[in-house]
Amino acid sequence: MAELKIQVVGEGLGLTLPREVIDQLHIQAGDSISLEKLPHGSYRLANLDDKLSEQMVLIEGYMHEEDA
Template identity: 40%
Template sequence: MVELKVRKFGNSLGIVLPKEVISRLHTGDGQRLYLIEAPDGSYLITPYDPSFEEKMAKVEDICNRYRNTLHVLAK
C-alpha cells in the first residue's frame, strides 16, 4: 500500500505519485491516467482508457463477422 497526501496546487487539489508508482503504471509527465470507480465503490487508477477497450471489443466483433469482406477489400 502506498499512502498519498492530498495537496493544494493553485486553486486545485491533487496528489503526487511516487516515482515507483509512476514506473509501475508505465506513465510519465503529461500522460493521462484514468480514475475508475469499481462496483464495490472503491477506485482504481490506470493508464488504460476503459472506453478504448470497449471500442476495441466492437472492432474485434466487426472484424470477426466481416472477415471475408475485409479480406477481399485488403487486396
C-alpha cells in the same frame, strides 16, 4: 498499497504519485490518466493508453462474435 498525500495545488487539490506507481502506469509529465469508479465502491487508476487498448480488444471481440 501506496498511500497518497493530498496537497493544495493553486486553487485545487493534487497528489504526488510514488515512483513505483508511475513506472507501473508507464506515465510521464503531461500524460493523462483515468480514475474509474468500480461497482463495489473502490476506484481504479489507469493509463489512458491502456484503457483505450482494453476497449479496442472488447470491440474487436464483439465484432468477431457478430461475424460468426
